[in-house]
Amino acid sequence: MSGQDPKFVKGAFAKIADRYVMTNHVLSMGTDILWRKKVGRIVSGWQPSKILDVATGTGDLALEIQRKCPEAKVLGTDFCPEMLAHATKSGVQETQVADAMNLPFEDGEFDVVTVAFGLRNMANWEGALREMNRVIAPGGHLLVLDFSQPRGILKKPYGFYLNKVLPKIAGLLTGQGDAYQYLAGSIGEFPSGQAMIDLFDKAGLPDCQCDPLSGGIASIYSVKKEG
Numbered sequence: 311m312s313g314q315d316p317k318f319v320k321g322a323f324a325k326i327a328d329r330y331v332m333t334n335h336v337l338s339m340g341t342d343i344l345w346r347k348k349v350g351r352i353v354s355g356w357q358p359s360k361i362l363d364v365a366t367g368t369g370d371l372a373l374e375i376q377r378k379c380p381e382a383k384v385l386g387t388d389f390c391p392e393m394l395a396h397a398t399k400s401g402v403q404e405t406q407v408a409d410a411m412n413l414p415f416e417d418g419e420f421d422v423v424t425v426a427f428g429l430r431n432m433a434n435w436e437g438a439l440r441e442m443n444r445v446i447a448p449g450g451h452l453l454v455l456d457f458s459q460p461r462g463i464l465k466k467p468y469g470f471y472l473n474k475v476l477p478k479i480a481g482l483l484t485g486q487g488d489a490y491q492y493l494a495g496s497i498g499e500f501p502s503g504q505a506m507i508d509l510f511d512k513a514g515l516p517d518c519q520c521d522p523l524s525g526g527i528a529s530i531y532s533v534k535k536e537g
């Protein structure tokens with residue numbers, strides 16, 4: 311497995327767009343807000359002036375980055391117009407419909423590229439990493455926030471929650487239980503920890519740092535592009 315079906319993904323997000331933010335906060339018990347705040351702090355430490363948030367969806371991460379980097383230009387892109395409409399309405403500075411597999415930008419246009427819970431849904435994970443790397447300036451940064459696999463005592467209860475409980479709650483909240491069954495499956499198939507670091511390496515991004523969050527339920531992967 312190296313990616314997901316883009317037609318299915320676009321359709322699934324179009325269906326849940328109106329309830330995406332509320333459902334996220336319920337399912338993660340608000341933890342997703344803390345994860346995005348942490349990403350905002352990391353990004354602001356890099357003092358970027360031009361930031362691209364790929365697969366921005368409803369714009370939650372782009373908005374957090376805007377708050378932490380008030381001087382920077384922030385652009386949010388997504389290939390699902392229904393999701394992006396919420397980002398525009400919520401106040402993301404600039405939004406643009408764009409496929410992450412083929413970004414409509416010049417090489418090295420951005421100081422920082424971020425992607426939260428988006429890479430996992432793309433058609434080719436290695437290809438997407440290469441494409442995001444292409445638009446980063448030498449010495450700039452790529453940051454990926456996504457679900458990962460917890461280890462140790464959390465592994466079993468989390469697996470039960472993810473596969474059995476979460477799709478039921480999400481089905482009640484959105485009427486789209488299938489989209490959330492997909493979420494559980496996609497997390498199982500997605501590289502985690504060292505496997506993701508190896509994928510970064512393969513995509514031409516050596517020395518990726520992995521920072522597990524909440525016992526490893528999610529992780530921040532960040533890398534500085536050679537300058």
Ligand SMILES: C[S@@+](CC[C@H](N)C(=O)[O-])C[C@H]1O[C@@H](n2cnc3c(N)ncnc32)[C@H](O)[C@@H]1O
Nearest residue numbers: 365366367388389390393409410426427428431
């Ligand atoms: C789980 S949402 C994440 C949204 C947002 N980044 C967040 O943190 O809440 C995943 C998003 O990835 C987008 N996406 C998936 N594949 C994409 C691609 N190839 N190009 C652009 N957007 C894509 C979907 O449309 C969806 O809005």
